[in-house]
Amino acid sequence: MELSPQLKQLRDFYYKTALKLPPEKNFVHAPGLIDRPAFFTFEHLKTHLNNPLLLPTYFSLYWQGQRVDCTPAVGHKVIQASEAPFLNKGILQEYLANGASMVLEGIDILEPQINAMCAAIDQAGEAVLSNSVVFFSQAKGGEAYRGHLDTSDVLVVHLAGAKKWRIHARQKPRWVDLNELDPAAMGPVDAEIVMRAGDALYVRNYTPHQVATAHDYSMHMAFDICDRKVNADTALHLLLEAYNRDAAACYAGEGEILDKLAAHAAAPAYRKTLADLGAAQRENYKRARAMIGSNRVAALDALIAAETRARI
16 A cells, blocks of 8 residues: 555655664654645544444553553343444543543554554564554543653654653663663663654664653654564573473583583574574564555455446
8 A cells, every 4th residue: 555645754754764763772762754734633633432343452541650441341242142242432421521541452453554564664674563553632631641661662643732752762672670660770861751742753772761741732643663673582582492302311410401401402403493484574574564554355445436327
């Protein structure tokens, strides 16, 4: 699918500016990149929230810094002896009307144009499968997320209202203590910027940031640029499988056990297993992105066209 002119502007910002950011820089802000963003508006958000098939899997609702458990609002209707779940939208209406914030996930699944944008982002990395999320917040209800850092790079485009970003110095990679960071854990502040409709922002991984709605409301879209290479958990699991098939001798010391593990880690067979798995995963990601892009029903197009001609 061809990208809209506005999303082409965002794609070009990512390729020509964000990806060429000097190593010492941890973010770049492009004020007014897009004039009045139209590819995702409050109308789009309302349409998705009113979808009768919407379930809590696709969203998170926050009120005064706490996540709202929406599972009690899921009901069931029996249809041909099967239970069809549905959400009582009253819970969304009540909380949003009183200032709650929310995160809507999987926008690339819901919106073909956004999936096309994700596909363009994916092409910049060896094993990237990006994800798109919309954040809506209101000043009196608090933010969805507090101070945190992301393990992936993030591309942001602001859609409505205004939001203040406080960006801190980048930290070393880790997989723990990522969220609910106190001021000491956030580290020194690098910059404070206010995002307004049409602004774009690129933030490198492991860069702590905290946001606050600077208007009555704020809405932005974020693209999580996730590195999907074989991770450490999988690599260690495969290494342990190799060790279990050919272990150190009974009563071996800790050093001998580590030497045996190191030998397995260096073995061509183990390295080939990792390489083959990585290649298979990359192929799966490509198929997944293509499937999401073509995941539409077109069987009725001819009938719709015929009816349209008949009305003219």
